[in-house]
Amino acid sequence: MPLQLLDKELKALTTAMTVMLTPFSFADGEQWRGAMCGALNPLLGASGSTLELVVPDEPIIGGCPDLARTLEALLPPPDWMLKGFEKRRQLGLNVAGLADMYDVPVVKRSPFYNDVVIPNRLLEPLTLIADFDRAPMPAVLGFVFEDENAAQKRLERNKQMLSLVVPAFIAGITSYVRMARLRAGFGSLVDSLDVGATIVGLDGNVLDENKAMKVLVDVDPERTRIRAMVKQISLGIATIVARGKSPDWAKQSRAVEIRTVLAKYRISATFVPDGFLNAQGTVVAFTERLAATSFDSQALASRFGLTNREIQTVQLVTRGYSTRQIATAMGISFNTVRRHTEHVLLKLNVHSRSAIAARLTGAN
Helix, strand or coil: CCCCCCHHHHHHHHHHHHHHHCHHHCCCHHHHHHHHHHHHHHHHCCCEEEEECCCCCCCCEEECHHHHHHHHHHCCCCHHHHHHHHHHHHHCCCEEEHHHHCCHHHHHCCHHHHHHHHHHCCEEEEEEEECCCCCCCCEEEEEEECCHHHHHHHHHHHHHHHHHCHHHHHHHHHHHHHHHHHHHHHHHHHHHCCCEEEEEECCCCEEEECHHHHHHHHCCCCHHHHHHHHHHHHHHHHHHHHCCCCCCHHHHCCCEEEECCCCEEEEEEEEECCCCCCCCCEEEEEEEECCCCCCCHHHHHHHHCCCHHHHHHHHHHCCCCCHHHHHHHHCCCHHHHHHHHHHHHHHHCCCCCHHHHHHHCCCC
16 A cells, blocks of 8 residues: 655654764764654654664664663674574565564563563564674664554554665665774774874864874973964864865965974874764864984084083983983982073073073074
8 A cells, every 4th residue: 555644754754864864963973873763753653762883982772872771681682683684684674573574482482572672661673774794783773662552553654654764774874884984994093193193173172182192292391382282273273164165275284393392393283074083073183293303412512612511401401301300310419400500591592491402403
């Protein structure tokens, strides 16, 4: 019998397909799954639903939170469920009821059915399923019903309605799975880099740093200033994006150098489009520590008239050592270090420890 839809049913189906096709308009995968379930539950008369999907860094089961927690008892999938998935795949079904996939008497004798399904009234399951390459399980949008008799009466009509959204379901899940895999690969790549990487949201909040960034700046006493510069550069890129214009990325992503007492760094940033790392897009900033300048002792002595002890003090100062650390390293008193430092400042004609390295490299 041809399916005839009421206006409200057509509207609900249109909303559901829109949600399925726009996963990256939601803040995260959990919100997307919840919106998909919420759009279809009233249409089918379901008491709840979940979307089981295997993607990196996300729970397998999402959708209605309480139902998702209850269905965690199905992980890992029991044999009767795996056999049902295989039967459904062989039959080429994207929409299937309980009897289409499973040996119903076997399922109803299972501990899961008696301990979970019956007490919680998770009856007459109806599923929308899609297969994907390299996925250990298909994507399963499953619905359950409190009233078994009513669900059986609506079963064929509900199947017909779900059949209408199959193309949108497959398209939305396909794009989401592919992006999730790319995101995971990108995350692994960033973590493997020797260069520091910082992921910054368009609102300026730092979302993550890779291991190299933490190692790079945590040894620098001016780590706060380095991170502040990374954030400032990233916000500059975010502002360009917010203007909605096509920027000259080669110009706007030009590297900026920052010098601390300890080292010199090069920072660059670029925009990562919506949906790749999160729904709103992000900025990824790369921080590279440049090769340290080696200060020749003879050159320091001849050019600035530094003594051997003053040269040792300079070399430790430019490596970020504190006065107390220099005293320990050189085996001299705290006051002697201060005196050497004062002589160095006078001979180099600078007024702070932070200006010593810049003076020696000719920056000032």
